[in-house]
Amino acid sequence: MRVGICGGGIGGLAAAIGLVSLGHDVEVFERSPDLRATGAGLNLWPNAVRALYGLGLREPYDRIAVKLDRYLGYAPDGKLLFEKDTSGWPAKYGAPSTGVYRLALNTMLADAYGADRIRYGSEVVSVENKADTAVCHFSGGESFEADVIIGADGINSAIRTQLIGGVKFRPNEHHAFRFRSVIDLDLVDVDPAAQTGIYTPGGWLSVIPIGGGKAYWFGSVSGARNVDEFIAYFASWDRTHIPRTISLTPRDSIVESPLLDVDGTPYTWTQGRVTLLGDAAHPMMPDLAQGASQTFLDALALRDVFAETGDVDEALRRYEAIRRPAANYVVERSKKGSYLGKHRVDPVAFRYEDEIEAVGKDEHVPA
Template identity: 40%
Template sequence: MTKSAIICGGGISGLTAGIYLGRMGWDVTVCEKDAELRTAGAGLNLWPNGIRVLEKIGLRPALEKTGVFLDQYRTFSSEGELIAVEDVKGWRETYGAPLYGVHRRHLSKMLSDALGRHNLRLGHEVASVQQDDAGAVCTFGNGETIRGDVVLGADGVASAVRNSLFGPQEFSADERVRWRGLFNVADVHADPKTEVEVWGTDGHFGYLPMGGGKAYWFAAADGVTQNVEEVTGFFGGWHGSAVPAIIAATNTSTIIRNGLRDFVRPLKNWSKGRVTLAGDAAHPVLPGMAQGANQALEDVDVLCQCLGSYDGVESALAAYESVRIAQVAPVVKGSRALFDFEGQNEVAKGNKNPLFDRYHRLAERRVI
């Protein structure tokens, strides 16, 4: 008998889980609360640990058409001094996959196309989740109910599925803000296959090519939290670096503000019975290590492996969370640490970017 899964959330992890389980022979329904797929965030940085999951389910050809595999990662000071160069061209040999940049909207379309429109329900906001020995039932705000063998809450930081399992959670009080904007690489003579970070004494700025001559920038700084004029004024003063030219080349209508939060205390469990969580619903993570989507993809990989290996859904979910809770905890901690701007500048004196050491140790879980 074919098993069925209800996936709540049409983001990167939810769509990928739907594709993965569908290719394992499951009957899959992905439910998204919005009337269209979420595209907030401009660009997305996928690291080898995330790319490996997508390539594992046959999406490499689609990835090559959708975004760009990167060759180099360069780090500068806000005065324009070159701090470090990381050659990432050989990462397929080192880590089994490359570093990748993509527009979130284009990635969402790629994944939804692979999932199939018949497996996607838009305008389905979770109202309640119930379960019994035979299965689980999601009831949606539009009155529809769907029954399945398992329910996955991949519905983001404000997860309704998580709240139904564990109630409201306490988030960090020191809410961070990250700004993002879009520009054309040719307007600033940027290398279309190089990711760049720029560090100042109380902030950081970076940009990521996404293919098609486009790139997006990301920025955060102490006290720069309220409006576009603050961010353009602050980073427009980083003379000597490429940042003022990028700011000048950015149409301000593309600049968006994202509030960032993680949990004060991580969840001790992600599952109850036939219902479990993945991605930001399970473990909100600051973008210091660019691991939010990548860790969510790893969640999906382990979850699907467990569902394919265990006879019972509850046993599979218990195995899944026992593996992933331990793996993701140091990444969440390391991602917060990289918002310590003064600490970054201390490391910069040694001409290295701490991101790569943390990625190697915490995301790839390798011993140096």
């Protein structure tokens, strides 16, 4: 079977790895001119890590990721707000919660697929279904015809917009931006085996180790419209590590991401021989930190349905039946907001156990 994957992010590459392992002929088209990773770090939970293990990536993933044994939350005066021990999660859930450097993760996935095989500089502008094939068209005028086309082109998916629609975005009223960067772990005064956050209802900043001696910090301030306003909020927090951590972070390395509330979900992921995967299929707010996890679960499910049947229509039907309800459940849960946000939900490590593991919706049993 010939497969075209539009988007060489973590989802496109994970899907390619799964389908290549079945012996399929898979081409990955990425619009960037080379391997990039937007953002800085990721918290990948046991469900994501199990999916990566399922895709045969246990050894390379364990090499680049850091196991998180604790989630700690403090007030700016040093008072402990919450503590969650996650050191037993590998025994309980089959995998640890982890921190990982995005670039290391993308590089690992690219290497597992074959970094020199990725067709960089290929921007997909449209897709088209034919009788028994599908075609993607590129901005340079070329086309690629395959038995299946997978739209893994991210949260603003052109393929979703063209074929299906159903998703609208609007600015989040409370926390409009998230700011993040990477710094040497030994420059930050935090537990190196924990995610450590310092929280007030108006603003927060969390640090997570991500391997290679690096730490990823990310935070948000209600009403802050730019990095200067974000930094100014923490100026008086001199009983915490935050002013120093920010001052040691190169200013031009701080990434500013608008946080968009998502209205609606695609009514289907599949049109003919084209289906969606990852953020293209289930754009969500990052408050549950589940976007990448759900993306890896998509890739695993796609591999498993094609392992069971060579009938493309049947495989895509099963893939969507397994994944769309499960992912949409997480999309809805992600709308509840963040700890100390408007709805005062529990810290994410508690929510992960209660809303993801306890419910078991992310596991799939191919029909």
